[in-house]
Amino acid sequence: xxxxxxxxxxxxxxxxxxxxxxxxxxxxxxxxxxxxxxxxxxxxxxxxxxxxxxxxxxxxxxxxxxxxxxxxxxxxxxxxxxxxxxxxxxxxxxxxxxxxxxxxxxxxxxxxxxxxxxxxxxxxxxxxxxxxxxxxxxxxxxxxxxxxxxxxxxxxxxxxxxxxxxxxxxxxxxxxxxxxxxxxxxxxxxxxxxxxxxxxxxxxxxxxxxxxxxxxxxxxxxxxxxxxxxxxxxxxxxxxxxxxxxxxxxxxxxxxxxxxxxxxxxxxxxxxxxxxxxxxxxxxxxxxxxxxxxxxxxxxxxxxxxxxxxxxxxxxxxxxxxxxxxxxxxxxxxx
Amino acid sequence: xxxxxxxxxxxxxxxxxxxxxxxxxxxxxxxxxxxxxxxxxxxxxxxxxxxxxxxxxxxxxxxxxxxxxxxxxxxxxxxxxxxxxxxxxxxxxxxxxxxxxxxxxxxxxxxxxxxxxxxxxxxxxxxxxxxxxxxxxxxxxxxxxxxxxxxxxxxxxxxxxxxxxxxxxxxxxxxxxxxxxxxxxxxxxxxxxxxxxxxxxxxxxxxxxxxxxxxxxxxxxxxxxxxxxxxxxxxxxxxxxxxxxxxxxxxxxxxxxxxx
Numbered sequence: 001x002x003x004x005x006x007x008x009x010x011x012x013x014x015x016x017x018x019x020x021x022x023x024x025x026x027x028x029x030x031x032x033x034x035x036x037x038x039x040x041x042x043x044x045x046x047x048x049x050x051x052x053x054x055x056x057x058x059x060x061x062x063x064x065x066x067x068x069x070x071x072x073x074x075x076x077x078x079x080x081x082x083x084x085x086x087x088x089x090x091x092x093x094x095x096x097x098x099x100x101x102x103x104x105x106x107x108x109x110x111x112x113x114x115x116x117x118x119x120x121x122x123x124x125x126x127x128x129x130x131x132x133x134x135x136x137x138x139x140x141x142x143x144x145x146x147x148x149x150x151x152x153x154x155x156x157x158x159x160x161x162x163x164x165x166x167x168x169x170x171x172x173x174x175x176x177x178x179x180x181x182x183x184x185x186x187x188x189x190x191x192x193x194x195x196x197x198x199x200x201x202x203x204x205x206x207x208x209x210x211x212x213x214x215x216x217x218x219x220x221x222x223x224x225x226x227x228x229x230x231x232x233x234x235x236x237x238x239x240x241x242x243x244x245x246x247x248x249x250x251x252x253x254x255x256x257x258x259x260x261x262x263x264x265x266x267x268x269x270x271x272x273x274x275x276x277x278x279x280x281x282x283x284x285x286x287x288x289x290x291x292x293x294x295x296x297x298x299x300x301x302x303x304x305x306x307x308x309x310x311x312x313x314x315x316x317x318x319x320x321x322x323x324x325x326x327x328x329x330x331x332x333x334x335x
Numbered sequence: 336x337x338x339x340x341x342x343x344x345x346x347x348x349x350x351x352x353x354x355x356x357x358x359x360x361x362x363x364x365x366x367x368x369x370x371x372x373x374x375x376x377x378x379x380x381x382x383x384x385x386x387x388x389x390x391x392x393x394x395x396x397x398x399x400x401x402x403x404x405x406x407x408x409x410x411x412x413x414x415x416x417x418x419x420x421x422x423x424x425x426x427x428x429x430x431x432x433x434x435x436x437x438x439x440x441x442x443x444x445x446x447x448x449x450x451x452x453x454x455x456x457x458x459x460x461x462x463x464x465x466x467x468x469x470x471x472x473x474x475x476x477x478x479x480x481x482x483x484x485x486x487x488x489x490x491x492x493x494x495x496x497x498x499x500x501x502x503x504x505x506x507x508x509x510x511x512x513x514x515x516x517x518x519x520x521x522x523x524x525x526x527x528x529x530x531x532x533x534x535x536x537x538x539x540x541x542x543x544x545x546x547x548x549x550x551x552x553x554x555x556x557x558x559x560x561x562x563x564x565x566x567x568x569x570x571x572x573x574x575x576x577x578x579x580x581x582x583x584x585x586x587x588x589x590x591x592x593x594x595x
Contacts, residue, residue: 210444210445211444213442216428216432216436217436217439219424219425220422220423220424220436221419221422222388223383223386223388223419224418224422226387227386227388227412227416227417227489227492228412228416228436228439228440228492229409229411229413229440230408230439273428274425274426274427274428275427275428275432
């Protein structure tokens with residue numbers, strides 16, 4: 001009886017998720033500086049005669065939508081994995097140094113060699129992975145215990161953050177672009193950016209969905225995990241490396257969007273529970289539509305001013321999350 | 336072949352204070368064996384070394400004659416399982432989910448045999464009397480039911496050897512006996528060999544074929560309960576004065592004082 005209801009709930013949520021995703025994609029294609037209806041989009045697809053509109057719909061809006069979807073999936077899955085592996089509800093990609101590493105490297109390029117801005121995605125990806133590797137390296141001697149990882153991650157973040165602030169203070173004339181990048185968002189994202197993130201997303205998400213079951217085991221504690229034949233350090237290392245890869249590839253095309261990786265996994269957990277076999281795919285599904293809808297809002301509501309999407313995520317997502325939290329607080333009762 | 340478990344000259348210490356000193360032990364019993372001894376004597380450490388949760392500083396733990404640490408951990412997980420104290424799982428995990436995690440050693444990242452898994456999971460739930468509770472969250476169960484759910488999980492692991500670290504510590508007397516009867520059933524009906532740490536000497540006597548007494552990191556006696564449990568023995572190992580009666584052909588101890 002109960003089982004039926006849980007399965008039904010999941011089925012309903014699959015439909016809701018895909019409905020939100022597809023409607024988000026369609027609305028985002030239609031709405032903007034030029035409003036296009038669905039009929040016109042179809043005509044454009046097969047007879048691209050109106051070159052200007054075609055360009056807007058298929059070279060500006062479509063890649064932006066797809067990038068938003070992938071970024072959302074990457075960040076949410078990365079955050080969900082970290083919350084499980086580190087057994088810490090406030091874990092998110094920045095806790096293993098991803099955001100500060102990417103941020104520092106991006107700022108160095110934008111401030112010191114602004115003519116090379118095209119390399120910001122690549123460089124910030126390198127920065128993110130470097131920072132994550134260093135956090136690892138420090139925590140490795142403790143056999144990657146969650147506490148050691150969190151502490152070294154937080155210390156690394158504030159260390160790199162200090163460099164960022166210093167650079168910004170000394171180059172206060174050039175910080176406008178930096179501030180926008182730090183706030184995160186998807187203005188002027190193109191097919192090139194999509195190509196940057198796509199391979200990492202495909203690989204990372206596939207692996208994450210396959211390995212999600214092992215997070216369930218890790219949540220039973222180290223002793224039981226070992227007794228069940230899990231190679232504890234290898235499993236943790238692999239899962240954290242995966243979440244680093246996912247988050248780094250997202251951050252390097254979107255800037256520092258923080259909210260998705262922290263909140264979306266919690267929203268999904270509150271609704272469908274903490275079984276990672278379902279939590280990860282559902283987090284990906286809802287994060288992608290969440291980012292698409294908030295990005296649409298961010299670029300249209302105060303048109304022609306475009307707000308950073310992170311601000312909208314907080315405005316729309318946080319109250320909804322608080323509502324869910326109030327209703328389901330027992331999930332977080334001390335265990 | 337040298338089947339069974341052996342500890343050979345095992346030493347282990349938390350920092351300086353040695354917990355186990357050059358301890359050797361053979362476990363080839365087909366029945367239930369209980370380790371008894373005072374607090375801090377190293378009982379749990381023995382179980383944790385066998386379950387490779389700890390590495391011996393000296394000596395070896397041998398499974399079928401091979402160093403257990405040199406065997407693939409998945410292969411070991413099909414031979415022996417441990418239930419430690421203070422078990423925890425996420426709030427909303429249902430009994431059925433928990434039991435299904437016992438199938439982990441039989442899966443790879445590409446999944447496992449769903450048919451076989453379902454069969455074993457249902458069997459384990461049935462054996463532990465959890466059929467009506469299988470859809471309930473584990474944390475919503477009573478202490479005794481929760482402990483049975485964990486037993487079902489290790490049962491789904493299909494090991495022939497089960498290590499239990501004080502499985503009845505937080506249970507009331509009814510559920511203590513219920514748990515011990517379940518353990519006995521696992522042994523008699525399903526051939527699972529049991530090695531457990533118990534504090535309750537009377538239950539240990541009643542439900543074990545052999546007792547191993549540990550004190551200060553060394554084995555101070557091992558035998559069948561009838562032979563091992565004497566007033567002298569209790570005085571020596573636990574520093575207690577106790578009277579020993581006979582109940583159903585087995586010793587039954589009534590402790591009435593300590594010796595300091």
